[in-house]
Amino acid sequence: SNIAAVLRGKNKPTFTPHNDGGDFVVVVNAEKVKLTGRKFETKLYQHHTGYIGGLKEETASELLARKPDQLVKKAVKGMLPKTTLGRAQLAKLRVYAGTEHPHSAQQPVELKLG
Template sequence: MSQTTFSATKEQAQAGRSWYVVDAAGKPLGRLASEIARVLRGKHKPTFTPHQDTGDFVIVVNADKIRLTGNKLDQKHYYSHSGIPGGFSAESYRHLLARKPAFPIEKAVKGMLPKNVLGREMLTKLKVYATPDHPHAAQKPQPLKVSL
């Protein structure tokens, strides 16, 4: 009697997709991002297959009310470079949250996904909104239980 390992096909992976909604108000950024990345990858399902996108859609609301512990609001910076000499810029997360409230969550989740085509495909299933309103009510999203 031999047992074979289950490996989901692309059709099986896309068939059972669910929609989840997460309220980010008052939740720590890193812990919330790791839970979101787990659902986007599909690791919460028994049909998880590492080389297939078996994950679900995640809607994050109240992204502007995310919590960074300690002094990270002022000490943590987002760095970018335009490519020209002298084009380096650093912006604290306090200013970044005021300017683009969805960006810190997207960046944190992106860092926790695979660094390949599959990871970029998984990131398209993440929808982040600064307010409690979102346009995905027709998909009937279920609340995601995040244990922090």
């Protein structure tokens, strides 16, 4: 939820809900994400292929094994507004499974969470 707040710009004194005043966020080590309880086995992620009967489901553990960055991205997407502004804010999020990322030229500042 801290990532969503930074993407929206809620940590700034100039926050207005109708303007995109948030910052870009780079998340690393997405494969080390932890979920509480039994959510790894019980939480389902669904998507539709577009074909008849094409509703696909996978658990959080399957999604983490296949695409660990998508697990974090889908969680943050659920915290943002479901509008064009929310989609623009989600485009400012970059998630990487490992520790390496190609954004070192932008001199990112580490954000302390928790």
